[in-house]
Amino acid sequence: MKNMTAQHRVAWRSFPTGPVTAAYKRMVDAGEVRRDDAQVALAAKFDALHGSLTSLPPVPVPVRSDEPTEGSFKNSSPLLRLLARSLAHAQSSLRKKFHLWSFGPPPRGMYIHGPVGVGKSFLMDLFYASVSVPDDNSCCTNDSHKHINITKRRVHFHEFMLDVHHRIFVYKQEHPQGDAIPVIAQQLAQEAQLLCFDEFQVTDVADAMILKRLFSLLLDLNVVVVATSNRSPDALYEGGINRSLFLPFIEMLQHTFDIISMEDSSKDYRLENRADGQSYFWSNKKVHSDNNSKNNMQAQLEKIFGSTASGTEAEIIPVLFGRTVQVTRLNDRCAWFDFSELCYQPLGAADYISLCRRFPVIIMERVPQLDANHLNEARRFVTLIDACYESRTRLVLAAQVPLDELFVDFEAQVESSDGDEELIVNEKGGNSSSFATTMIRTKEGEYYEWSATGRIGVSLAQLSSANDLAFSFRRAASRLVEMGGNEWGRQ
Known part of the structure; x- marks a missing residue:
């Protein structure tokens, strides 16, 4: 190493x-x-x-299945088999020497x-x-x-x-x-x-x-x-x-x-370019006297969203593996969601990537403060942020707390669970594959769901993804700052 x-x-x-x-x-x-x-x-x-x-x-x-090999001559005379072995050895030696030279x-x-x-x-x-x-013209340039x-x-x-x-x-x-x-x-x-x-x-x-x-x-x-x-x-x-x-x-x-x-x-150089305030809005829902702030925030979201095309109905966005995700509020360039629609549902990277490919702007409102009590929801939210960042999709958020208070730091005590479960992993499993769950089976034969950040019915303190999420919080907060810049997004 x-x-x-x-x-x-x-x-x-x-x-x-x-x-x-x-x-x-x-x-x-x-x-x-x-x-x-x-x-x-x-x-x-x-x-x-x-x-x-x-x-x-x-x-x-790769060797073609119809290409003759030594085995092709197994029913031939000893002389032919000897010649085939010699030829195969010579070809192998020449390939290795050519490769090295x-x-x-x-x-x-x-x-x-x-x-x-x-x-x-x-x-x-x-x-x-x-x-x-x-x-074609690069051979004529003086590029050093x-x-x-x-x-x-x-x-x-x-x-x-x-x-x-x-x-x-x-x-x-x-x-x-x-x-x-x-x-x-x-x-x-x-x-x-x-x-x-x-x-x-x-x-x-x-x-x-x-x-x-x-x-x-x-x-x-x-x-x-x-x-x-x-x-x-x-x-x-x-x-x-x-x-x-x-x-x-x-x-x-x-x-x-x-x-x-x-x-x-x-x-963190991303934090030197503070957000312009047009991609992250917040209003404390506990402060009842702050109705003006809430109304102003809603008006700004409506302005970013623009008009809804006449006759626009819910759209079904295709996702890999034959799955789909539904968008109920949209126009030709923007989709508007409640936090619960995208993060309380068993969605994954494939769903968010498909949404980003379809819409250059995504609005999400009612974003709560995310801590150790919202691990599954936070994992999905961080995955959404990553998808938006990679595709340069503008993510507009309306939250209940300021950006610097959105992610609450925590540390989970990680304990290995080796040997406690028998893994049942198939081609449809896994968060990366965007299927909601990978199913695992205990030694007693009981089945549990491996969810976006852990297994239902088991202490989350045992799962590595809890601490991985703490790492992801810091990356997501940094990216949200960068994504709030004036020039962020795609046309």
């Missing part, structure tokens, strides 16, 4: 820099961002990865963890933008930074796991007894040889059980993975059900990725 810490007092280098540092320096010189030593150090590490991508081996092509080993991935707002995703996005396919001709994908980890679960679902429809993971890994590798994940976190048991196999196969297929997270690898899925089965993934992550810590960077 290469465990690194972004170092301070890093000066601009006098010799030519890589594309990530160059892009970062341009933004600093233009006054768009403030120079940060930890970010400069991280940019240099991205430059090194960028340079190593030039020798990235291609994705191995032409490419060398694939570069190590990067796992970057640290507090919210310190620039992890910002630097990853600069790196991602630097990896591009050259256009070499273009990398590989496929790529940048995705929020929630959305990636949603995609994986959907692929499993589709595969199992046609091959009920088949093994979907190798097939899906090959599909993903063919589609993108560079995968960049934002907000890597594991809170769902269905995700935890497939990550080790999936990532091992992706690495074998020469896929380079970069991930940002608020959690160190050791803290992933901490205290989760049957966590012992997840530990091999953590071990693999530590041995095959460069682990980069930005824990020493405590500055």
Whole structure:
């Protein structure tokens, strides 16, 4: 494992820099961002990865089922079988030598963890933008930074796991007894040889059980993975059900990725750009004399919403896996919900992503203060914020408390529950897959629901997702501030 810490007092280098540092320096010189030593150090590490991508081996092509192999000659004469073995050995040796001569080993991935707002995703996005396919005229330019001709994908980890679960679902429809993971890994590798994940976190048991196999196969297929997270690898899925089965993934992550810590960077740069006050409204419902404030807040929401198109009725928004979510108050650009409609119902990432794709503006009113008594609702709300943030959907909130009091800090005591349950995980399970529940079974044969943040009927203090939610609160509050800016949103 290469465990690194972004170092301070890093000066601009006098010799030519890589594309990530160059892009970062341009933004600093233009006054768009403030120079940060930890970010400069991280940019240099991205430059090194960028340079190593030039020798990235291609994705191995799977052997066709109709391609002749040694086994094809099992009923032939001994001489033919000997020739087939010799030919197969020679082909294998040539492929290995060609592979080593032409490419060398694939570069190590990067796992970057640290507090919210310190620039992890910002630097990853600069790196991602630097990896591009050259256009037809690029050979005639004097660009000092070499273009990398590989496929790529940048995705929020929630959305990636949603995609994986959907692929499993589709595969199992046609091959009920088949093994979907190798097939899906090959599909993903063919589609993108560079995968960049934002907000890597594991809170769902269905995700935890497939990550080790999936990532091992992706690495074998020469896929380079970069991930940002608020959690160190050791803290992933901490205290989760049957966590012992997840530990091999953590071990693999530590041995095959460069682990980069930005824990020493405590500055949340999102908070420097305060919200403009047009996306977050609040009025204390206990203060009966504040009717004018409530009426004014409602008027501002109506103004943001605009007019309802004549004849507009409830709309059914399609979601993956054949599911749907209903919107009763909407127009062509905006949907209006009560908090209970989206967060008290068993919804997940797939539902929120579908809503964000359909509407550039979402209004939610009657948002309560969120604490340890609203864990399931808070988890769904944080997932909604992440979906809006990733899609640049404007989220307008009408709450009962000010923004800095919306999330109440808490710490849950996490205790492992290894061995207490037998997992029943199928292709329809898991929060990331947006099905409401994954069902688990106790040794006594009783079934319980693994809900958005825990299992009904079991103390939430036993569940890792309680403390994961405390991490998520800080990220969500930071993102809401950024999302309140004047220029936030999409047309």
